[in-house]
Amino acid sequence: MKKIKCAIIGPGNIGTDLIYKLKRSPVLEPVWMVGIDPTSEGLVRARDMGLKTTSEGVDGLLPHVLADEVQIAFDATSAYVHKSNSDKLNALGVLMVDLTPAAIGGLCVPPVNLETHAKAQAMNVNMISCAGQATIPMVNAVSRIQSVSYAEIIATVSSKSIGPGTRANLDEFTYTTSNAVCAVGGARTGKALVIINPADPPMIMRNTIYCLTDEEPDQERIRASVLEMVKEVQKYVPGYRLVNGPVFDGKKVATFMEVAGLGDYLPTYAGNLDIMTAAAARTAEMFATEILAGRYQLKPVKEAA
Amino acid sequence: MSELKNVKGRKVLVHDMALRDGMHAKREQISTDQMIKVATALDDAGVPLIQVAHGGGLGGNSLQHGFAMHSNEEYWDAVIPKMKQAKVSVLLIPGLGTMKELQSAYDHGVRSVHVATHCTEADTSPQHIAYARKLGMDTTGFLMMAHLNDPKGLATQGKLMESYGAQTIYITDSAGYMLPSDVVARVRALREVLNPETEIGFHGHHNLGMGIANSIAAIEEGASRIDASVGGLGAGAGNTPLEVFVAVCDRMGIETNCDLFKLMDLTQDIIFPMMDHIVRVDRSSLTLGFAGVYSTFLLHADRAGKKYGLPTRDILVELGRKKMIGGQEDMIEDTALTMAKERGLLKA
Numbered sequence: 001m002k003k004i005k006c007a008i009i010g011p012g013n014i015g016t017d018l019i020y021k022l023k024r025s026p027v028l029e030p031v032w033m034v035g036i037d038p039t040s041e042g043l044v045r046a047r048d049m050g051l052k053t054t055s056e057g058v059d060g061l062l063p064h065v066l067a068d069e070v071q072i073a074f075d076a077t078s079a080y081v082h083k084s085n086s087d088k089l090n091a092l093g094v095l096m097v098d099l100t101p102a103a104i105g106g107l108c109v110p111p112v113n114l115e116t117h118a119k120a121q122a123m124n125v126n127m128i129s130c131a132g133q134a135t136i137p138m139v140n141a142v143s144r145i146q147s148v149s150y151a152e153i154i155a156t157v158s159s160k161s162i163g164p165g166t167r168a169n170l171d172e173f174t175y176t177t178s179n180a181v182c183a184v185g186g187a188r189t190g191k192a193l194v195i196i197n198p199a200d201p202p203m204i205m206r207n208t209i210y211c212l213t214d215e216e217p218d219q220e221r222i223r224a225s226v227l228e229m230v231k232e233v234q235k236y237v238p239g240y241r242l243v244n245g246p247v248f249d250g251k252k253v254a255t256f257m258e259v260a261g262l263g264d265y266l267p268t269y270a271g272n273l274d275i276m277t278a279a280a281a282r283t284a285e286m287f288a289t290e291i292l293a294g295r296y297q298l299k300p301v302k303e304a305a
Numbered sequence: 306m307s308e309l310k311n312v313k314g315r316k317v318l319v320h321d322m323a324l325r326d327g328m329h330a331k332r333e334q335i336s337t338d339q340m341i342k343v344a345t346a347l348d349d350a351g352v353p354l355i356q357v358a359h360g361g362g363l364g365g366n367s368l369q370h371g372f373a374m375h376s377n378e379e380y381w382d383a384v385i386p387k388m389k390q391a392k393v394s395v396l397l398i399p400g401l402g403t404m405k406e407l408q409s410a411y412d413h414g415v416r417s418v419h420v421a422t423h424c425t426e427a428d429t430s431p432q433h434i435a436y437a438r439k440l441g442m443d444t445t446g447f448l449m450m451a452h453l454n455d456p457k458g459l460a461t462q463g464k465l466m467e468s469y470g471a472q473t474i475y476i477t478d479s480a481g482y483m484l485p486s487d488v489v490a491r492v493r494a495l496r497e498v499l500n501p502e503t504e505i506g507f508h509g510h511h512n513l514g515m516g517i518a519n520s521i522a523a524i525e526e527g528a529s530r531i532d533a534s535v536g537g538l539g540a541g542a543g544n545t546p547l548e549v550f551v552a553v554c555d556r557m558g559i560e561t562n563c564d565l566f567k568l569m570d571l572t573q574d575i576i577f578p579m580m581d582h583i584v585r586v587d588r589s590s591l592t593l594g595f596a597g598v599y600s601t602f603l604l605h606a607d608r609a610g611k612k613y614g615l616p617t618r619d620i621l622v623e624l625g626r627k628k629m630i631g632g633q634e635d636m637i638e639d640t641a642l643t644m645a646k647e648r649g650l651l652k653a
Contacts, residue, residue, distance in 0.1 A: 150368075152367055152368045152369060154369055154632075154633075154635045156632075156633055156636070159425065159426060164428065167426075167428045167429045168428065168429075168431055168432065169432065170399045170400055170429050170432065171399070171403045171404050171405075171432055171433075174400065174403055175403070191364075191367055193364075193367065193369060193400060193401050193632065194400040195400055195630065195632040195633055196400070196423065196426050196429060197423075197628070197629070197630050197633070198423065198425040198426065198453075198630075199627075199628035199630075203627075203628070206636065206639075208369075208635035208636075208639065210368040210369075212368075243639060243643070244638075244639050244642040244643060245642075247638070247642070252368065254635075254638065256635070256638075256639040256642070
């Protein structure tokens with residue numbers, strides 16, 4: 001079966017883990033890895049895994065896009081350079097899946113709104129953040145039953161799984177995730193907290209999701225909705241698990257989750273890595289299926305002035 | 306016993322925590338009137354720096370950390386115009402607070418900030434430290450749960466914060482676990498790597514009754530800033546009690562420029578009547594100090610214990626075993642739920 005060829009920008013933790021996910025895909029094939037440092041370990045790893053590499057940034061990839069039939073690119077760099085990367089690749093008709101907190105494209109959480117983005121034939125979709133991918137499905141599981149005035153999510157990740165880019169730009173991570181808790185999760189107001197825990201051996205990714213409902217929560221229906229949503233996420237992240245809850249306290253609904261990864265690039269504790277890369281891969285697969293079926297024609301996008 | 310170093314004539318900048326760390330002990334319920342009363346008395350007693358905020362600092366208002374009676378902005382607007390000499394400071398924990406909130410703090414007159422990370426995660430603070438310096442604020446890198454990093458490791462983290470622009474590096478004994486020798490080793494390691502103009506501070510908790518002794522040990526090794534809390538109002542068994550610290554400093558000839566009798570009166574007449582529970586070393590707060598658990602967990606663990614029929618001490622010990630750090634208050638109820646299931650108190 002024909003596969004859609006992909007490029008990955010940013011050979012850090014996320015970019016490297018993404019190679020594993022794409023290699024397993026029935027419809028995607030990773031062919032290029034883009035970095036900026038010729039001596040980076042990430043580029044060496046990508047070459048070892050059979051990808052072509054450039055250390056000249058996106059500009060080093062552009063001349064090869066058409067010849068190598070790259071149709072989807074994943075950006076795992078930083079919010080600050082994403083716009084420029086996206087403009088350059090969109091101009092060549094390459095669809096952008098953004099794993100930075102730049103959020104210039106539509107915010108995507110696969111079980112909540114992937115179909116909407118695919119139907120809209122977007123050229124840039126944003127994957128929010130690992131915390132967003134892990135918690136927004138649970139906010140939505142409550143908000144699809146009854147209105148949520150406020151949702152708050154707390155993501156705790158192991159120190160070893162958080163790369164220098166995220167560390168140096170923690171505020172962007174917080175802003176983008178808080179915004180998506182409302183925009184995609186369906187809460188009227190939202191807040192995101194992130195904690196980096198250095199315990200050794202590393203702790204598994206933990207997430208707590210609090211929702212305040214307007215009316216008394218319908219416990220039975222919310223419980224059923226949460227369990228159903230867990231199954232939806234497990235389709236692409238098998239290690240997504242409910243640990244405790246939902247616990248009801250007045251109008252507060254608390255859900256306690258953990259996310260184990262597949263142990264591809266980092267060990268299984270780094271579920272935050274997997275939920276991000278698996279969501280991005282699932283998103284790209286949905287688009288790839290549409291492209292392969294001839295329902296979606298990628299078109300070059302003129303650069304905005 | 307080791308030889309006491311001569312500290313006579315040394316100047317120490319004291320920084321009161323009652324109106325921020327003390328918020329934890331009050332479940333964030335301090336009124337603006339109470340804030341004004343305490344802050345003006347501290348100002349009058351010559352305390353140069355007063356921290357005023359939600360217990361979690363910027364961004365603290367949340368289900369995770371509780372909602373205060375008022376927003377931080379309302380507290381600052383009430384307190385800051387009344388200050389004659391004291392500067393007001395705030396706490397910023399990246400991941401909870403953001404630069405937007407720091408800008409707001411500055412706009413409301415806050416002029417000093419503790420930018421706080423766990424003792425191994427200094428590299429989550431460069432944005433916030435740089436931003437505070439750009440605003441012209443007195444900027445501290447605040448390394449929490451400092452007992453969980455060895456002296457050399459802690460010094461490396463402090464050096465990082467200095468490189469981002471921090472003017473003072475704090476050793477923060479969030480669990481009240483340290484002994485004077487632990488403090489001495491960490492101050493010494495920091496002093497070795499930091500630039501001479503960079504100050505060192507110590508923030509203690511009194512869970513093992515060592516708040517004063519640890520602060521003095523820090524000063525002997527070269528620390529020049531000490532966090533304390535009038536009446537000891539703070540998380541766990543409270544912070545280093547400010548009035549006791551000032552009395553000891555007076556005896557030793559350390560200059561704090563604070564009026565001891567005024568602080569005693571403030572403690573007795575205003576702080577003690579404000580306390581919902583006696584903030585002291587008791588079974589639970591001693592457990593924090595002994596097991597090295599984040600002091601703020603105390604009242605949360607009490608609540609979860611009551612809700613699920615578990616002893617607070619058991620929950621705290623389990624949190625310590627699972628290596629939970631500051632900010633993970635959600636894991637208290639989660640841990641209690643799991644323990645209650647294991648003990649057959651709840652059905653799985």
